[in-house]
Amino acid sequence: MGEVALPHVVILGGGFGGLWATRALASAPVRITLVDRTNHHLFQPLLYQVATAGLSAPDIAAPLRHILHRQRNVTVLLGEASGIDLAAKRVTLDHGSLDYDYLVVATGATHAYFGHDDWAAHAPGLKTLDDALAIRRRILTAFEAAEREDDSAARAAWMNFVVIGGGPTGVELAGTLAEIARHTLPREFRRYDPRSAQIHLLEAGPRVLAAMPESLSQSARTQLERLGVNVRTGQAVTAIDADGVTLGTTRIESRSVLWAAGVAASPLGRQLGVALDRAGRVEVQPDLSIEGHPEVCVIGDLAHVVQSNGQPVPGIAPAAKQMGTHVATVIRARLRGQPAKPFRYRDYGNLATIGRMAAVVDLGRLKFSGLLAWWFWLAAHIFFLIGFRNRIVVMLDWAWSYWSYQRNARIIVGCEQPASKSSDDSRIGSE
């Protein structure tokens, strides 16, 4: 085959960074192999909607090989990279290995427990679709378990929801939980009132949405409290167990703890032999390649990139997409033997949703919050959601939810058994 002689670009990770890099190389004289450990690209900004039963998993994901089926220079492989041999220019996968001429590492980040790995079992995090389905199962099962309980203290423990971490994911989860308890479920239970649920949002730092200007953080807090969320800042969690959360001398009994506090970069970064920052991100050169290896680039949440103003590029989808596009220009330049330009991040603004009709938007000079911000957020997210069909279904789901207060994916699936610690042989409903 004529194409055998073409340089081989291996891209690890099919998130925003890897997928945008792949697309930007569509017309380049290269063979591309895109490797991901899932079969889909995930629209991560809406993952909390799957976790809170608003959307189905397939609504926010599309098979990578379907997205790319017209791009004939790409082979998509399901697999997980376990090692990188820079000298041999070879990546080791769970099945086999790949030799590369150019390597793009875009394996992102996962949630981290700051050395408390035992907390993972009690406070699941949210990074993948499987995570989202596990959190959905946990939330819905808590309301079901409360209906089974005769003992009011045991019921209260099920109805105390604790979200740890006041970043965008934590704010979204807490705001949506409040909406579910107050609007979606009330008429559906007979033995208790779901409006009695307490939603706690715990943030160790001084304010929620710390990446936002202080005025919007304050607005977000006010909007959260109006939705019924108890916001507690400035106190770090010191322990998590099966029965609740401890913050120093304060204790919150809870069976439903969600983790949205920490991220750690993919462990693959450690294999590149260059400096990492505290979160394990790879410190890249201005053009996103690594020192001494112009054929290897790192992008997205795994890359630590400092802007000309000294600030790091944020770990958000638009930044990953821009890095993906840039890395394609770097590879094209290398192929021509020309020098590559440095990466420049363009900040188009920042937005976060909080709950029903509540959001904050920061477009630099223009900042706004509340209902208008929520409509802005909605339009932006539907616009960027990949795939024509998904956009229609998501719009339909949201229109329906808005009108009915219902959530369309309140289906418990998955292998984990509902955590069972309730009263053992009590007789229910036999009074």
Next chain:
Amino acid sequence: MGEVALPHVVILGGGFGGLWATRALASAPVRITLVDRTNHHLFQPLLYQVATAGLSAPDIAAPLRHILHRQRNVTVLLGEASGIDLAAKRVTLDHGSLDYDYLVVATGATHAYFGHDDWAAHAPGLKTLDDALAIRRRILTAFEAAEREDDSAARAAWMNFVVIGGGPTGVELAGTLAEIARHTLPREFRRYDPRSAQIHLLEAGPRVLAAMPESLSQSARTQLERLGVNVRTGQAVTAIDADGVTLGTTRIESRSVLWAAGVAASPLGRQLGVALDRAGRVEVQPDLSIEGHPEVCVIGDLAHVVQSNGQPVPGIAPAAKQMGTHVATVIRARLRGQPAKPFRYRDYGNLATIGRMAAVVDLGRLKFSGLLAWWFWLAAHIFFLIGFRNRIVVMLDWAWSYWSYQRNARIIVGCEQPASKSSDDSRIGSE
């Protein structure tokens, strides 16, 4: 509370039988507790669509407590019944127990391996949403694994799909697999042609769809073969292992075996102390109660009911709904101290889908197959699908699939790791 004195009706199972019984008791002077081990009613006739990535799990399921939220005399509990004490009139659940005045057992059937429980790991069956997601994962992973293989024999084993059992579920699965391999996937793989997939449908009896008239069985077989399915009847499977299926002296190498051959009634039937048929179904009285216990009725797939013509009532959704409605009239009669009428099954016909534009319909005197039957099947299933919103989404999904040949739920989720037996350290794409 004034309602405490009302008789307590416990209904086990929220399928077609249990849900229809619950609804039919809406205005009766009773308290009802509906117990199901999932939180949802499942529209089982479309379960194969979730397994074959055409629909999302929430598209064909609705939370039981949402369906029933306006019916104030019902409490819905998530739980699994493990024991029935007829003398004490008490049901034991995984969490606690329930005393009843009237009991309706509607816990249905599950798939059975005819004493070969070791086959379950190699040939998953299809009864629940979790089963459907596991089968979806297995099917999609097989196509992914084939793309990873360099060895053509190993690839062929992934591309041999075997469906065991020629009833409606087996026919639907085989027909849809053929459609996926021939129409959905071909342009998306680079290293092999998915059209090379072989779909085998194995039926031990003499014909597929044995519950249908012989002419429609023949038509179904012809339509299957036209879709590219290899149909093999009259030979029983004698062994299943991780590498394939054996039928006497014939061997089919396959990594993707699906089980649609046998069902066994819920084990709860054994606790009722009355006669069971060979499949473990409870032989009920003409009014659907059990001998000696007029306060206990058994309905749906768990009940063995003989019609006046000597034929058993079939294990299909319309029969379960009719039994559910009937059992409500039985309980109302008992409450008034009147004798209950015997159950009479009304046969409105039988239909089965085979694949794209292929189905068979038997309405007694009127029998037809092919495209017209497929449209009839489509209309009937959308009409009966519970919930206004689900109907719209399913219609939209199907219209899109019909037009584009695409399937909207091709997302691998779930805990099981992809079965990995592929070549160990081969180098992929590095030639």
